[in-house]
Structures are given as structure tokens and as C-alpha cells.
Amino acid sequence: MQLAGHFDLEPYKTPLLFLGVAGVVVPLFRRLRISPVLGFLLAGMAIGPYGFGRLNKMLSLDLPFIAGGESIAAVAAFGVVFLMFNIGLELSLERLHLLRRFVFGLGSLQVAVCGVALFAAARAFGLSQPTSVVLGAALALSSTAITVPVLAERRRLNTLSGRAIFSVLLFQDLIVAPILFVTAQFGGAAEAGTSLFWTFAPALIGVALIVGAGRLALRPLFQLVAAARSTELFMAACLLVVIGAAVTAAYAGLSMALGAFIAGLLLAETEFRRAVELAIDPFKGLLLGLFFVSVGAGLDPLEVIAHPTVTLGIAFGIIAIKTPLITALARLFGPKLRESCKIGLMLGPGGEFAFLIVTAAQSAGLVSTELGGQVMIGVTLSMALIPLIAIVATRPGKAEKLPAGPAPDELAPASRVIIVGYGRVGQIVGALMRVHNVDYICVDGDARIAAQARGRGEPVYWGDATRRDFLDRCGLAQARALVVTMHTPSAVDAVVRQAREARDDLTIVARARDAAHARALYKLGATDAVPETMEASLQLSEAALVDIGVPMGLVIASIHEQRDLYRKALVAEESEAPPARPFIGRRKKR
Structure with a gap:
């Protein structure tokens, strides 16, 4: 009997390594109450080419389970893509309009002032003017991929300082394409004048294509998929939108993350927003963790030891220059000193876009390979410090106020009533809520009903309210009351049961088929059950x-x-x- 041939382990190394990290290392760090982001970074250092990989070569062990930086970099990039898509879903155009002062005011000033300061520092160390310009712009950017999850984990993203930080990070994502153009200009890769138009034309066409296709095709696509009532098809449609928008943006010369962000922003205005968030969340978490592993895998401890002055100097120098400048700029936009210091600390370290810009600068001959490698190590070290900085920057203090201006529905979830079922009964309940100026959102499992209500400007979302995780996405934890108007008794029972298990203090009013059904609903925890008869x-x-x-x-x-x-x-x-x-x-x- 002939034995099976040689098994090629190479395609399976990355998923096995990552699943091992996610299943073992991260739960251990959670148990120790340490940020999982830090766990992914340390795990990446351990299993990467400069950890066990170096030991593997030195001792000729030929261990199969060693991650190479290139093997996970392409997949890890999608972690940032899914993060930005999810941010777009959470943001909505209404909230983006609310944060415009921070995005275009504080964001533009932060990039400009920090870029000039870092340019001056680079010139002081004897670097050429083009090299200093590129490095100043690259190091002025901060890490969206690490900062946003850390703030979300510590429940600080919806504070004043958290929103200001996110706004600045959003502007930095928007400015990446112009920085890459400037890098190409200094490298002689493009001519001035007419080439400026031809350089930006693909980017503008890409954005127009994503926005236009999103406006025309997203809602019909998801209505078609929702009508099929298949969870697998809905998830496939979500992945198609995220990856398709990201690849379109990359092909047009923009960052993949920006394309995904625009797609999320467009979907945030549809009735499928909550269901899409639920479908995307597992992919976002896993791929973002893989991104952190890839960052850790690129950190060479021996290089830090060999050139401690340069690498550590870059890491701490970035933070030392940017933090006080950002703190001072933040004070100009209203936050008090304590909140401004938090903004400065969290935006002080470098970001992942520095890798992209430095790599482009190396290709253009503006930055030597040795200097580029040292800069990347310094940026990685500063990024690895973000979870530790967050411990100090997000310590509980006095209550923080929200930005001035009208609060959209996402910013005031505690005042909401959730209406499950938006047929004839649910519509009457919603109309009475509007009469009495009570904030509410509605959920319905019929895509046609949800689409018609959205067309009338009503806050209705499509989704399965019998799922606890979907109710959580709708703000069940902060809801004022839950009104269940569904006509199917078993579905009403499931929603009431899930809601009562989630919150003992929630007011639950449910529609009952008859007296027997009403008694059953009271046993399940309904505050009031109203029989139709x-x-x-x-x-x-x-x-x-x-x-x-x-x-x-x-x-x-x-x-x-x-x-x-x-x-x-x-x-x-x-x-x-x-x-x-x-x-x-x-x-x-x-």
C-alpha cells in the first residue's frame, strides 16, 4: 500500500498560526486584564521571522510554524479595511457633519503643524530637504488600526476626546493620497502642471465610481439578498461590498481603507445598516488581529539593540514632538486641558500609513534602505506603546461633554424606544412616538416594509430581532423601552425572552394574540402584554x-x-x- 505523498504545509501556516494566537494568547491577556492588541503585537514578535524564526535558523530546527512578514501582510491589510468599513457604518453622514470642525479643522492643523515640526527635526539631523518633507509627512500620521480599537475596548470612543481623535484619524486617511503624490513629485516620477491632473484623476474617478455605484446599487442588492432570507448570501454580499470598494479604491491610487470607509458611509444611510454591522464584525475582529500580528512580526528586537539611539530615538522622538503640539491645537477647538492631553497622547505615536509612504519614498530614491528600515522600526515601536499609553490617557476622570450641536440619533441612544415589527400596529406606535417627541428606532424582518419606511424618512432597519446580538446592535443596553408588535407569537416570545435576559429594568410592552398568549408573555418578563382580542x-x-x-x-x-x-x-x-x-x-x- 502506497503512502500518501508529501503534504505541503505552507498554505496552512498563516491561518493555523493566527488561530492559535487568537485562541490561546488573546484569552490569556484578557484574563490578565491586558489589552488584546498588546497580546497580538507580542505574539507577532514571538512567531515572526525575528522571534522563533531567527531561533529556527540559528539552531536549524526546521520548525514549520513560523510566520513570515510577507505571508500575512496581504491578508492583514484587510483588517484595516474592515475596521474602516465598520467605522463608516457607525459614523453616518449626519455624524460626519457634526464632527466637521474636528475633521477638517483640527485634523488639517494637526497634519500641517506636526509635519512642519518633524520636517524641522529631520533637517536638524542633516537629512536632505525632500527626504525631510516625506518623513515629516509620514511621521505626522497616527495609527487608526490600533488607536480606534483600543478606545472602543475602553469605551472611550464616544467621549469628546474620543470623537476628536477619530476625526483627526479620518482626516489623516483622506490626506494619504496627496502625500503619496508629493512623494512621487519629489522622486521625479511625475511632472508638474498637467501631470497633477492625471495623477489625481484616477483617484477622483475611483471615489466617484464608489459613491455612484453605492447610491445606485447597494440598496437594490441588499433588498434582493434579504428577500432570499439566507444568512450565508447576506454575508457574501457584505464581503463583496467591502472588498470590492477597497480594491476599487486601491486600483484608483487611494488607500483601500478609504474605499471601504466610503462604502460603509453609504450603507449607514440604508435600512440594512445594523444587519451589516452584525455580519461584518467577526471578520473585522479577526483580520484586525492579524494586522496587529503582522506589525509585531515586523519588529526586530536585535535591530533595536544594535541601533538603540536611532530606533528608540525615532519612536520616543515622534511622541515627544507630536504630543504637546496636538495638545495645544486641541485646546483651540474647545476641549479642556485634560481632554486635550488625552488627544495628544493617543495621537502622538506613529501610524501604519507611515510604512506605505516610506516604502514609496524608498522606491523613489528619497530614503535609503537603511534609514527607511530604522524609521519603520521606530514607528512600529511607537505603535506598540499605544495600548500602554491608553491606560494613562483613558483613566476615568470628570464627565466629558459632547461636542456642541444637534445630536443625531446615534449620539443619544439612552432616549430611544425600540419598536420591533413595523406593520400596521408598529406604524401607529411610531406615529404616536413622533407626536410626543420620543426618540425611537424600528426593526422589521421584511425588507420591503423597511425600504418603504426609509423612503418616508423613518428610522427603520431590516434584521432579525429574535437574535440577541442584533438587539444589542440596536442599542438594547441603553434603550428606554422595547415595544414588540410582531404578529407571530413565537417570534414575540423570543424577543421578549432575549430582552428580559439582557436587562431586568427594561420596560417591555408586547402584542399578544389572545389572553393565553398574554399570560405566557408575562411569565417571560413582559411589563405589559396587550391581547388583540x-x-x-x-x-x-x-x-x-x-x-x-x-x-x-x-x-x-x-x-x-x-x-x-x-x-x-x-x-x-x-x-x-x-x-x-x-x-x-x-x-x-x-
Whole structure:
């Protein structure tokens, strides 16, 4: 019997390594209450070419499970792509408009002022003017991929300082393409004048293509997929949109992350936003972790030891120059000194786009291979310090105020009522919420109903509300109340059960098929269960009594009394609800 041939392990090394890190190292760091980001970075150092890889070569062990930087870099890049797509979903055009002062004001000043300061520092160390310009621009940028997850993990992303940090990072993502153009100009790769147009034309066409295709095709695509009621197809559509937008942007000369961000921003305005967030989240977390592993794998400890002055000097020099400048700039835009210091500390380290710019500068002959390698190590070291810096920068302090301006629905989740089911009953409930100025969002499993409601400007999302994770995405943890109007009893039961398990203090009002179903809902934890038969009979009685001349006040009082008696009978969990006591009014004297 012939044995199987040689098995090629190479294609499986990266997923096996990463799954091992995600399954062992990260849970260990969580148990130790240390940031998982730091765990991924350290794990990347250990399993990378400069950790066990170097030991493997020195001892000729021929260990198969060693990660090479190139083997995971391409896949790891999608971690940032999914992160930016998710940020686009969370942001929405309304919130982007709210943060415009921070994005285009603080963001542009931060890049300009820090870039000039770092340029001056590079010139002071004897570097040429073109090299200093490129390095100043590259080192002025910060790390979106590490800073945003760290802030989100520590629940600081929705604070004033967190929003300012995110706004600056967003502007930095937008400015990457012009910086790459300047790098090519200094390298002699492009001519001035007409070439400026031809350099930016693909980028502009790419953005227009993503926005145009998104406006025209995204909603019909997801409506078609949602009608199929297949979780697998919906997830495939999500991946197609994310990767397609990223590749289109990269092909046009923009960053992949920017293309994904635009796609997320467009989807944020549709009824599929919450369901897309839920489908994308596992991919974002895993691929972003892989990105951190790749960053750690690129860090060579021996290079740091061999050139400590240069590498450590670059790492701490970046932070020392940028932090006070960003702190001072942030003060100009309103935050107090404490919040401004947090902004400066978190944006002080370098970012992943520095790798892209330095690599382009090396190709253009502006930066030597040796200097470029040292700069990349210094940037990596500064990025690895971000989780540690966050411990200091995000310590609890006095309550932070939100930016001035009208708060969109995403910024005020605590005032919301969640309406599950937006048929005829749900629409009436929503209309009454609007009459009384109560903030609310709605969920419906029918894509057609959700699309029609969105067309009328109502905050309706498509999705499966019987899933606990989907309810969490809709803000269940901060909701004011939950109103369940679905007509399927089993679905109503599932939503009430999930919501009550999530929160003991939540007000839950549910639609019941009949008295027996209402009693079952009370047992599941509903605050109020309203049987359809009871309400129909009460409304018929009210209309009849008013029409035959009984005074309105007496009718309303009797209706309320009957409703209270019926509710008490249901809550009492008796086998059969006792007959409601008739309202005895005074007879009119003839």
C-alpha cells in the first residue's frame, strides 16, 4: 500500500498560526486584564521571522510554524479595511457633519503643524530637504488600526476626546493620497502642471465610481439578498461590498481603507445598516488581529539593540514632538486641558500609513534602505506603546461633554424606544412616538416594509430581532423601552425572552394574540402584554357607547377600568381569566 505523498504545509501556516494566537494568547491577556492588541503585537514578535524564526535558523530546527512578514501582510491589510468599513457604518453622514470642525479643522492643523515640526527635526539631523518633507509627512500620521480599537475596548470612543481623535484619524486617511503624490513629485516620477491632473484623476474617478455605484446599487442588492432570507448570501454580499470598494479604491491610487470607509458611509444611510454591522464584525475582529500580528512580526528586537539611539530615538522622538503640539491645537477647538492631553497622547505615536509612504519614498530614491528600515522600526515601536499609553490617557476622570450641536440619533441612544415589527400596529406606535417627541428606532424582518419606511424618512432597519446580538446592535443596553408588535407569537416570545435576559429594568410592552398568549408573555418578563382580542372589544365598546350618546368622559373611564381589571387578571396567572366586572354607570333620569 502506497503512502500518501508529501503534504505541503505552507498554505496552512498563516491561518493555523493566527488561530492559535487568537485562541490561546488573546484569552490569556484578557484574563490578565491586558489589552488584546498588546497580546497580538507580542505574539507577532514571538512567531515572526525575528522571534522563533531567527531561533529556527540559528539552531536549524526546521520548525514549520513560523510566520513570515510577507505571508500575512496581504491578508492583514484587510483588517484595516474592515475596521474602516465598520467605522463608516457607525459614523453616518449626519455624524460626519457634526464632527466637521474636528475633521477638517483640527485634523488639517494637526497634519500641517506636526509635519512642519518633524520636517524641522529631520533637517536638524542633516537629512536632505525632500527626504525631510516625506518623513515629516509620514511621521505626522497616527495609527487608526490600533488607536480606534483600543478606545472602543475602553469605551472611550464616544467621549469628546474620543470623537476628536477619530476625526483627526479620518482626516489623516483622506490626506494619504496627496502625500503619496508629493512623494512621487519629489522622486521625479511625475511632472508638474498637467501631470497633477492625471495623477489625481484616477483617484477622483475611483471615489466617484464608489459613491455612484453605492447610491445606485447597494440598496437594490441588499433588498434582493434579504428577500432570499439566507444568512450565508447576506454575508457574501457584505464581503463583496467591502472588498470590492477597497480594491476599487486601491486600483484608483487611494488607500483601500478609504474605499471601504466610503462604502460603509453609504450603507449607514440604508435600512440594512445594523444587519451589516452584525455580519461584518467577526471578520473585522479577526483580520484586525492579524494586522496587529503582522506589525509585531515586523519588529526586530536585535535591530533595536544594535541601533538603540536611532530606533528608540525615532519612536520616543515622534511622541515627544507630536504630543504637546496636538495638545495645544486641541485646546483651540474647545476641549479642556485634560481632554486635550488625552488627544495628544493617543495621537502622538506613529501610524501604519507611515510604512506605505516610506516604502514609496524608498522606491523613489528619497530614503535609503537603511534609514527607511530604522524609521519603520521606530514607528512600529511607537505603535506598540499605544495600548500602554491608553491606560494613562483613558483613566476615568470628570464627565466629558459632547461636542456642541444637534445630536443625531446615534449620539443619544439612552432616549430611544425600540419598536420591533413595523406593520400596521408598529406604524401607529411610531406615529404616536413622533407626536410626543420620543426618540425611537424600528426593526422589521421584511425588507420591503423597511425600504418603504426609509423612503418616508423613518428610522427603520431590516434584521432579525429574535437574535440577541442584533438587539444589542440596536442599542438594547441603553434603550428606554422595547415595544414588540410582531404578529407571530413565537417570534414575540423570543424577543421578549432575549430582552428580559439582557436587562431586568427594561420596560417591555408586547402584542399578544389572545389572553393565553398574554399570560405566557408575562411569565417571560413582559411589563405589559396587550391581547388583540381585548383591545378590539374595548375599541368596539367605546365607539358604540359614544355613538348612542353616553358621555365621553364616562366611556373613557369605563374603558380604562376594564383594561386595568383585565391586566390584573392576566398577571395573576389564573388558569382562566375571570370575567371582567361590568361598568355600572348612573342611569339617566327620565
